[in-house]
Amino acid sequence: MAAREHPRRNAAIEARPLGYALGGEILGVDMRDPLDADTVAAIRRAWHAHHVIVLRDQNASPDDILRFARGFGDLDDHAQTPFYRKDGYPELLEITTKPKDGKPSETRNVGRNWHSDYAYTPRPAAASMLYCVEKPPIGGDTMFCNMARAYETLSDTMRGIVDGLHSVYDISLVAGFYERDPAEVAETKRLNPPIAHPAVKVHPESGTRALYVSERVAYFHGMTAAESRPLIDFLCEHATGPENVYRHVWRPGDLVCWDNRTTMHVALTDFDQNQPRHMLRATVVGEPSGFVVD
Ligand code: SIN
Numbered sequence: 001m002a003a004r005e006h007p008r009r010n011a012a013i014e015a016r017p018l019g020y021a022l023g024g025e026i027l028g029v030d031m032r033d034p035l036d037a038d039t040v041a042a043i044r045r046a047w048h049a050h051h052v053i054v055l056r057d058q059n060a061s062p063d064d065i066l067r068f069a070r071g072f073g074d075l076d077d078h079a080q081t082p083f084y085r086k087d088g089y090p091e092l093l094e095i096t097t098k099p100k101d102g103k104p105s106e107t108r109n110v111g112r113n114w115h116s117d118y119a120y121t122p123r124p125a126a127a128s129m130l131y132c133v134e135k136p137p138i139g140g141d142t143m144f145c146n147m148a149r150a151y152e153t154l155s156d157t158m159r160g161i162v163d164g165l166h167s168v169y170d171i172s173l174v175a176g177f178y179e180r181d182p183a184e185v186a187e188t189k190r191l192n193p194p195i196a197h198p199a200v201k202v203h204p205e206s207g208t209r210a211l212y213v214s215e216r217v218a219y220f221h222g223m224t225a226a227e228s229r230p231l232i233d234f235l236c237e238h239a240t241g242p243e244n245v246y247r248h249v250w251r252p253g254d255l256v257c258w259d260n261r262t263t264m265h266v267a268l269t270d271f272d273q274n275q276p277r278h279m280l281r282a283t284v285v286g287e288p289s290g291f292v293v294d
Helices: 037-050 062-070 147-152 156-163 182-191 225-239
Strands: 014-017 024-027 052-055 089-096 125-134 142-146 166-169 195-198 200-202 209-211 217-220 245-248 255-259 263-267 278-285
Touching: 014 037, 024 037, 037 052, 037 255, 052 245, 062 089, 062 125, 062 278, 142 147, 147 209, 147 225, 156 200, 195 200, 217 225, 255 263
Parallel strands: 024 052
Antiparallel strands: 014 024, 052 255, 089 278, 125 255, 125 278, 142 245, 142 263, 166 195, 166 217, 200 209
16 A cells, blocks of 8 residues: 655645544655744644644655654664664664565564663654555554543642652563564674663653653662562553553554653564555654663
């Protein structure tokens, strides 16, 4: 299925809500057009309001994706996960079920547990922009949850507890990590030792406080794994309840942009894994954070 041709000019920008807790669709933007400051500001406002924004019916090339994404900040060159880049485009990750060089794709199972992008690095992603090139006839959906709302809906006492914690992120908790090439797994682990980040993030632009805990957290710094586990499980379950989730059903030509400071996401396995699902992701770098732990 190819993206539809749908030429438009960037005119008045509107966002309509897509979900109860998060998600908004932006109308009136064509990624092929140059981005002016007013458009960037309007998209940012919608982004802060909805946390995840969707642009439909785009017909974007890799260069269009990069030009658009650069309007929102410096792009990561994905040096922390060098094996997953699109050839010739270090600022694009290629997340695909299509075999590469006659071998299964190393990114065929990316994103299969709830997470925020690049939380296992010292520069966690501010934003991610994922473009759908091709999708299976059924499924291949992505779910997002609102971590600001998850934080707000905790009791005062629990907020007080998590405010004082640091989450230790461990790349080996990425679902399916050990199904990938062993040499690449070893190098990716070497590049990304366990790192502690505050368990509550304060958004640098909006000031919003959001939970920063995921299924890739091994323990809370200063606590044992056994002490931490029930709290990690509770917080993840609390954050990913249906009332706090938006499920995106992809169409080719969709660009979905999410704020990694206020959301988590998971790529679902709700499709025939032999079918092509081919996505390109640009990652806007966030502020330096955290400390490496032994
Ligand atoms: C990701 O985790 O960045 C990819 C999500 C997806 O492929 O749906």
